[in-house]
Amino acid sequence: MSEGRVKGRFAPSPSGRMHLGNAMAALLSWLSAKSRGGEWLLRIEDLDPQRCRREYARLLEDDLHWLGLDWDEGGVDGIGPSGPYCQSERSDIYEAALERLKATGLCYPCTCTRAELRATQAPHASDGTVIYPGTCRPAVMPAPWHEPTRPCAVRLAVDSAGEITFTDRRCGPRRSVLARDCGDIVLRRADGAWAYQLAVVVDDALMGVTEVVRGEDLLDSVARQIYLYRLLGAEPPEWSHFPLLCAPDGRRLSKRDSSEAMDSLRARYTPAQLIGRLARLAGLRPDDEPCSPADLLQLYTEQ
Ligand code: GLU
Numbered sequence: 236m237s238e239g240r241v242k243g244r245f246a247p248s249p250s251g252r253m254h255l256g257n258a259m260a261a262l263l264s265w266l267s268a269k270s271r272g273g274e275w276l277l278r279i280e281d282l283d284p285q286r287c288r289r290e291y292a293r294l295l296e297d298d299l300h301w302l303g304l305d306w307d308e309g310g311v312d313g314i315g316p317s318g319p320y321c322q323s324e325r326s327d328i329y330e331a332a333l334e335r336l337k338a339t340g341l342c343y344p345c346t347c348t349r350a351e352l353r354a355t356q357a358p359h360a361s362d363g364t365v366i367y368p369g370t371c372r373p374a375v376m377p378a379p380w381h382e383p384t385r386p387c388a389v390r391l392a393v394d395s396a397g398e399i400t401f402t403d404r405r406c407g408p409r410r411s412v413l414a415r416d417c418g419d420i421v422l423r424r425a426d427g428a429w430a431y432q433l434a435v436v437v438d439d440a441l442m443g444v445t446e447v448v449r450g451e452d453l454l455d456s457v458a459r460q461i462y463l464y465r466l467l468g469a470e471p472p473e474w475s476h477f478p479l480l481c482a483p484d485g486r487r488l489s490k491r492d493s494s495e496a497m498d499s500l501r502a503r504y505t506p507a508q509l510i511g512r513l514a515r516l517a518g519l520r521p522d523d524e525p526c527s528p529a530d531l532l533q534l535y536t537e538q
Pocket of ligand 1 (some may be wrong): 245246248280435449453
């Protein structure tokens, strides 16, 4: 466990109503932080203006209150030492981090479009994205940053990362060679949108987050995030990735499963019944007995 005060966080994207999977992420990150005597922070990851809506962020807060999961810091109107807590309001902070990364000589402008990348024969990463073949990368890195004459994406070379190893509290030891597993990382898209990988690391570091508890779909991002922590001179948090919930037919639960969205769940369950169901699904209890989040603190383990 990290020294000093534990701080966990829940970092949802308000691109729709929260569903059972998000509620699980909220509950497990809350339990982990609180069972260690720590604080729990709520950050709104609304980087994508096409998909994210303020009204969804408000509903999300209402759903968390309904579940009995109250945050110590953050939220839509959150005032706190590390605010603002909506990523859409943190552009200046990401800009400053990007300048520091550019100063390492490892960033370069990239003009490749998604369609061009799809058309290449380059191999694909486990999440289906193309492993960047290095088309725009200068022949020798590090290289000084030259401001491009038209809007371009900013990419970060990953060769110098070598092999990255870490131990996830649930998934155990992991290793990754970024050059092989994902290729050079986009930090900012040509349309100016900040990449998730940059924003999440900058925010978790500046907000003093000491543990990240979230679904296994983000396990592959950890190595990229550790590399960014290193380049920014910040201490990475502890990691814990739990298995994703599945629909009855075995598919991963998604926003399309409307019966597992919070509006439908709130119509069918009381908060205690829903927390009880989540506790069984998380393997904390053998049955669905209604309970409160606080009732589960003693039972919370990651094995
Ligand atoms: N915003 C991401 C999501 O809603 C989660 C990011 C994270 O936990 O690192 O899927």
